[in-house]
Amino acid sequence: MKNYTKNSITVLLLNVLFFTALMGNESLQVYTRETVSLSGNWNIIVDPYENGFYNYRWEPFDQMENPWLSAFFMDARMQTSTDLIEYNFDKAETLFVPGDWNTQDPRFYYYEGSIWYRKKFDAPGKKETDKVYLYFGAVNYRADVYLNGVKLGVHIGGFTPFHFEISDLLKTNNNSLVLKVDNKRSKEGVPTLNTDWWNYGGITRDVKLVVLPEVFIRDYSIKLESAENKKVSGSILLENCSEGQEIVFSVPELKIKLKLNAAQNGKANFSFTAKNLDLWSPDNPKLYEINIIAGEDNLSDLVGFRTISVKGKQLLLNDKPIFLKGISIHEEFAAEGGGRVNEKRKAEQLLDWALELGCNFVRLAHYPHNEDMIRLADNKGILVWSEIPVYWTIDWTNRETFANARNQLTENILRDRNRASVIIWSVSNETPVRPDRTSFLTKLVEHVHSLDDTRLVSTAMEKHYKKDDPSVAVVEDPLAEIVDIVSYNQYIGWYDGLPAKCDTTEWEIAYEKPVFISEFGGGAKYGYHGDADTRWTEEFQEDLYIRNLEMLDKIDGLCGMSPWILVDFRSPRRPLAEIQEDFNRKGLLSEKGEKKKAYFILQKYYNDKK
Ligand code: GCU
Numbered sequence: 019m020k021n022y023t024k025n026s027i028t029v030l031l032l033n034v035l036f037f038t039a040l041m042g043n044e045s046l047q048v049y050t051r052e053t054v055s056l057s058g059n060w061n062i063i064v065d066p067y068e069n070g071f072y073n074y075r076w077e078p079f080d081q082m083e084n085p086w087l088s089a090f091f092m093d094a095r096m097q098t099s100t101d102l103i104e105y106n107f108d109k110a111e112t113l114f115v116p117g118d119w120n121t122q123d124p125r126f127y128y129y130e131g132s133i134w135y136r137k138k139f140d141a142p143g144k145k146e147t148d149k150v151y152l153y154f155g156a157v158n159y160r161a162d163v164y165l166n167g168v169k170l171g172v173h174i175g176g177f178t179p180f181h182f183e184i185s186d187l188l189k190t191n192n193n194s195l196v197l198k199v200d201n202k203r204s205k206e207g208v209p210t211l212n213t214d215w216w217n218y219g220g221i222t223r224d225v226k227l228v229v230l231p232e233v234f235i236r237d238y239s240i241k242l243e244s245a246e247n248k249k250v251s252g253s254i255l256l257e258n259c260s261e262g263q264e265i266v267f268s269v270p271e272l273k274i275k276l277k278l279n280a281a282q283n284g285k286a287n288f289s290f291t292a293k294n295l296d297l298w299s300p301d302n303p304k305l306y307e308i309n310i311i312a313g314e315d316n317l318s319d320l321v322g323f324r325t326i327s328v329k330g331k332q333l334l335l336n337d338k339p340i341f342l343k344g345i346s347i348h349e350e351f352a353a354e355g356g357g358r359v360n361e362k363r364k365a366e367q368l369l370d371w372a373l374e375l376g377c378n379f380v381r382l383a384h385y386p387h388n389e390d391m392i393r394l395a396d397n398k399g400i401l402v403w404s405e406i407p408v409y410w411t412i413d414w415t416n417r418e419t420f421a422n423a424r425n426q427l428t429e430n431i432l433r434d435r436n437r438a439s440v441i442i443w444s445v446s447n448e449t450p451v452r453p454d455r456t457s458f459l460t461k462l463v464e465h466v467h468s469l470d471d472t473r474l475v476s477t478a479m480e481k482h483y484k485k486d487d488p489s490v491a492v493v494e495d496p497l498a499e500i501v502d503i504v505s506y507n508q509y510i511g512w513y514d515g516l517p518a519k520c521d522t523t524e525w526e527i528a529y530e531k532p533v534f535i536s537e538f539g540g541g542a543k544y545g546y547h548g549d550a551d552t553r554w555t556e557e558f559q560e561d562l563y564i565r566n567l568e569m570l571d572k573i574d575g576l577c578g579m580s581p582w583i584l585v586d587f588r589s590p591r592r593p594l595a596e597i598q599e600d601f602n603r604k605g606l607l608s609e610k611g612e613k614k615k616a617y618f619i620l621q622k623y624y625n626d627k628k
Contacts, residue, residue: 043425044237044255045179045433046228048153049389050319053226054142056195059112060221062119063090063105063134064126070105070134071162071198080162080169090134091164093194107136107196115225116155118218121357126219128590132200135221139195141188147232149258150188152195153181155223155388158358159207162198174422175208176201176222177349177385177407178429197221208422209407214602215348215384216588222358223388231314233259236284238310240436241472242323243289245297245336250323251289256280256312266311280312297336298322298438300378303399305438322396322438326474328502331575333532335401335441342401342578343624344379345372345606346537348587349387352601352609357588365390369398371607372584375617376624381536381580384409384447386430395439402437403476403536403580405444406430408462412446414454423458424465431469440473447478447536448507456496463500474502478536481508490524503577504529507537510569511562512604517550520565525573532577538566539582542616543597544608554597560615567623581620585609 063070070090072078079089087094087103094103113119119126119133126133144150154161158176162169166189170182201219203211233256240252254265263280267288272295278286296304305320327334334340350357351364359365365388372380381403382391395402406426413419427445434440445462449455459477466475477497484490491508498504504527511517517540527533542559550561563581570576586605592598601609606617 043428043432045429046151046153046181046230047235047237047317047319048179048181048226048228049393050317051228053153053228056137056139056225056227057115058137060115060135060137061107061110062113062136063107063110064129064131065090065134065198066131068132068198071132080164091162091169091196091198092167093136093196107134110136113220115221116223116360117220118158118222118357118360119220120216120218121352121355129219130202130217132198132202133219135197135199137195137225139193139227140191141193142227142229144229145231148185149183149230149232149234150185151181151228151230152184153179153224153226153228154221155179155225156386157197157199157221157223158201158217158219159203160200161221162200164194164196166194175426175429177387178426179223179389179433180429181228206413206416206419206422208412208419208426209384209409210412212411213384213407213409214589214591216350216357216590216600218350218358220358222360230257233257233263233313234315235310235312235317237432238317238436240308240321242295242297242325245325247291248293248295248323249289249291250295251287253285253287254278254280254310254312256284256286259284259312263312266309268309269306270309271306295323298324298396298399299335300399300401303397303438305396319436320396321436324438325472326441328474328532330530331532331577333503333577340378340577341627342379342534342580343377343627344381344401344403344578344580345375345377345620346381346383346580346583347372347387347585348383348583349385349391350585350587352585352588353611359388359391362390362394366394367611368584369394369400371611372400373398374621375584375606376621379403379578379580380584381405383583386426386433389433392434392437392439396437400439401441402439403442403444404430404434404440405447405478408446408449408459410448412449412455412458414452414458420458420461423462427462427465428469431466435470435472442474442476442503443470444505444536445475445477448480449477451480451495459497460500463497476501476503476505476534476536479504479506481506484526489522490526492526492528498529498531501531503532503534505534505536507582508535509538509540511538511566512540517558517562517565520569523569525569527573527575531575533573533575534577535570535573535579535581537580537582538570539563539604541598541603542614543603544586544610544612544614546597554603556615560619563616563619567619571623581606585611
């Protein structure tokens with residue numbers, strides 16, 4: 019069953035040159051650069067049997083010595099009337115990018131499998147020596163990426179950016195970019211098989227082309243060393259530069275201008291003190307424009323300067339105690355029927371709802387959100403808990419699973435480490451207390467510290483009760499010893515007894531660290547009213563909040579909370595007819611943004627909180 023064509027020889031040559039594209043973790047600082055967007059309608063082919071990826075012997079076409087043109091990434095056409103090509107992207111249907119496929123077409127609502135995406139584009143204008151990078155904001159969950167029939171590489175993880183250098187593969191016109199996107203869940207995945215959120219598949223964030231000069235600024239980092247002495251330090255990393263390459267770093271508003279020289283590895287460190295530095299905070303989200311010039315490359319960015327630290331049971335922002343008036347948020351905007359946030363205005367609406375609630379903090383659950391969320395949080399003065407989807411029952415002994423989790427953590431930190439709003443990196447949510455899990459997560463905590471020594475590390479743990487006194491709730495988890503704040507989820511009143519149980523529960527958190535309640539809450543269907551003893555009424559949820567807040571407020575060292583959750587969100591775990599209908603109803607807002615009675619209880623608690 020061979021269907022060689024004369025093109026196969028070309029394909030053979032290209033694949034012999036199998037192109038291992040340079041896929042780094044750095045974000046290339048794409049957000050503030052000039053880019054060419056590849057957003058819009060992409061042709062797609064739904065491929066539940068992976069027919070465009072494997073031959074009939076289940077051998078991957080892109081690993082075959084003589085790949086057949088029936089491989090979808092070849093984007094082939096019939097050349098003669100007798101050619102046998104059983105697909106045609108030009109005549110195929112389309113999906114919009116960025117966006118999940120589940121809410122673009124009812125046929126794909128529950129779809130878990132592969133969908134092929136194809137985009138034709140012309141090469142952007144560039145000088146001979148310029149480099150061209152192809153950047154993806156995120157693709158859920160696995161992306162196999164091909165350009166003009168050549169495999170660029172694979173990315174695994176649905177919520178972090180990645181890129182490939184494509185300079186040498188580009189044609190002047192009519193380039194064929196093909197992705198196989200596969201959102202199937204797997205035991206070894208991160209997240210794994212079971213989650214309480216919708217498994218939105220697709221190219222869910224922006225795709226961009228970035229043209230960079232031969233010597234360019236690959237990355238930079240910057241931090242305020244101390245709020246008191248206002249000393250700032252950082253480093254700049256150049257690509258393709260020679261030793262001694264001059265770099266000019268400036269903060270015009272502070273009248274700072276430093277001339278630096280890159281070391282052999284392209285790196286240059288810097289520091290300065292600015293006594294007149296205006297510190298960033300929720301009350302004053304001051305951002306400064308920074309500029310970096312190296313050769314022909316010129317990068318500008320907006321940066322806030324602040325410190326976050328703990329002192330005993332106190333959480334300190336710029337050396338002053340702060341209480342985190344938070345709320346948890348999923349990256350979903352279903353108010354217009356959609357799914358994953360795919361436009362800046364939707365991200366802004368979620369954060370504005372949080373601000374209206376009285377929040378100065380958001381827990382972006384349970385995975386890295388899009389970069390707009392973080393940039394908007396910088397602008398609006400909202401502190402951020404950022405986490406990776408190491409959720410519930412991860413395959414703790416699987417080395418690939420660990421490498422995947424660590425890579426997602428790396429990509430998340432390298433994208434957002436210059437954002438003042440991000441104060442906490444979290445490595446997991448509600449994981450079981452057992453040796454293999456604690457070893458897995460301890461290594462992730464160490465990895466965070468190796469990348470960023472300026473922020474706090476935490477993880478959403480679970481609570482237990484004292485063995486000899488079930489009215490005393492405790493946190494007994496070896497992870498609590500190594501994180502900076504003791505964070506845990508507790509559901510007294512919903513999963514654990516009824517709301518009245520709050521009245522008779524004491525808390526003993528035996529760690530000399532700040533205590534953060536990363537989740538509590540209960541469900542209510544907006545507009546369903548009854549007495550407080552009727553589950554799913556707004557009154558039940560309201561009573562649950564009143565009693566939980568009274569109970570939690572007594573905890574010694576309480577530094578904040580992020581109740582679960584701002585907005586009702588889709589989950590395949592929530593089918594209850596007439597009430598849930600695929601939505602988790604623990605939102606303080608319905609998916610349309612309608613305020614439930616409990617919303618006002620939390621809003622009052624925050625407004626009264628000094
Ligand atoms: C858990 C989990 C959330 C989930 C919530 C719930 O704590 O962290 O992801 O949605 O409980 O059951 O509603």
